[in-house]
Amino acid sequence: MKIAILPGDGIGPEIVTEAVKVLNALGETFEMESAPVGGAGYEASGHPLPEATLKLAKDADAVLFGAVGDWKYDTLERPLRPEQAILGLRKNLGLFGNLRPAILYPELAGASTLKPEVVSGLDILIVRELTGDIYFGQPRGVRECPDGPFKGQREGFDTMRYAEGEIRRIAHVAFQAAQKRGKRLTSVDKANVLETFQFWKDIVTDVHKEYPDVALDHMYVDNAAMQLVRAPKKFDVIVTGNMFGDILSDAAAMLTGSIGMLPSASLDANNKGLYEPSHGSAPDIAGKGIANPLATILSAAMMLRYSLNKTEQADRIEAAVKQVLAQGLRTADIYEAGTTKVGTEEMGNAVVKAL
């Protein structure tokens, strides 16, 4: 089994190193090959997603991704900026199904800015469509405004769009995920304003007929943003489009107060996937050895579960992470008085030991 390792920028290399260490400690044989991506890709060959990196990712059974981005690339033109690598990988690999769990580990309840009774035991899954919507819709650009009171001025524009098949396949992913959990699915839309999301709502309602055991409800995106703050534990699985999913999954992650703990998976139609922590590249702490590697280690566990069919090994890693938390080990981002502060490498070593 071949895994493409794309460490990226900022803290990416440090945290990926620890995840690779954990994978190597499982007693399995994985073929792993690394390549530069993001700012590192740009430095190496003038493009955030070098051709060789894309080929490596395409040929692999799964991709383990660190993080991309650094302020020093802010002045590059958009197609050369680091985040284009992640958009390019999603599109080129057809990774339409993004799974983002927001879980609050009981030991870390204090890290949340929300009251413990509101978030303790939080366990929701956001299923975000990842290759459609206004992220990729054409036409887009800056043009002369064709009509209305601002006619003749410059205007920026983009196209939101979802085809029936795109909505169906992400709905199936979400219903099936709900079947394996609490059997409740909330589809988030803005059907009261957008044609795209009235259509979305209609198709999701239709797909629901195939999953009578799952309770489906529909919620407007503005209300969903409120309910995530008001009573997040009422959700089980949330499914939504690329743009709304971007916003809501980050809000949900932050509810836990420990975004350094949250993994993610981005899957294609055959469960090949790209796995990455939900947090970013944090260039401000890069190289200091203090970043939390657990989100990346848990991403590796998701990879074993979804793409490599090694459920038992995934379980082992997740249990090991719980164990180091129970031992009181904490990186700086989740440190509280009374626990033991450790660095990136120590945390990785502790997980290996717990295995």
Add this chain to the structure above:
Amino acid sequence: MKIAILPGDGIGPEIVTEAVKVLNALGETFEMESAPVGGAGYEASGHPLPEATLKLAKDADAVLFGAVGDWKYDTLERPLRPEQAILGLRKNLGLFGNLRPAILYPELAGASTLKPEVVSGLDILIVRELTGDIYFGQPRGVRECPDGPFKGQREGFDTMRYAEGEIRRIAHVAFQAAQKRGKRLTSVDKANVLETFQFWKDIVTDVHKEYPDVALDHMYVDNAAMQLVRAPKKFDVIVTGNMFGDILSDAAAMLTGSIGMLPSASLDANNKGLYEPSHGSAPDIAGKGIANPLATILSAAMMLRYSLNKTEQADRIEAAVKQVLAQGLRTADIYEAGTTKVGTEEMGNAVVKAL
């Protein structure tokens, strides 16, 4: 001075009655005229925004709006649903500048789901553009997918767009609001993905040259959703587009835990405005006399301040509201042990008395 009174549906009529009572207690003469809107408009004349209602609103100096919507209209086709009234009023009256304060009154700090230290003293202002963006952009609809892997299938689509002049005028509103407050403005965009919002960012940056006394920063919408949960007090004024503003302003409102307290103003280029509570029509509690009228009463205060140039009277209402809170009076939505629970009418009467 002529005020159009549009009570609407659900709790709309009850809460507007109290706000009108408060206006009448100021000792000023206002000409007020009511008309049905939303579901009530549909019942009265087959359309959520009857022509006579629109004319009344156009001819008035300001509009006091309750709330619209009820489940019983969910099965109507979209153009007839209650919320179309509010979209129609915004567009027809040119109400492009939406001001939504998110304030946490010290007495109500316990109502928030966030920890007191994270939200107590919260006072942020969201400036949301209200007549552009994907809310109104053409073309939109359901069509045959013209290209790509889903070619030939049906697809829903919408157009996001912002012309230069639209961005400039809302940026001016936001910079001027920031000048009167903490002199810090955060412009929220998604410039890393959307052409519309790269353009937005460029124009806001340009307008900033006219306001050197205001500190401007730019933040991606997903990060803004996180920072609102993580450290909301770091914000002063936030400016953003219609769609992102819809989501973020509701999230910000919910941070306070007391959305029944939050007013809003929607202004045109000449400070004519529509004023409404930030909460909805709450059909589940309509007619029970338990709804919180304070958001509507505070909306009337905003109306006096922004459209009717009666700052002193606005101050008086706001002081009266603070006084009833200090007296311990609470409607059910903000009730806590140790305070006095009152109904809609009693709360309105208490504000009148405090004047």
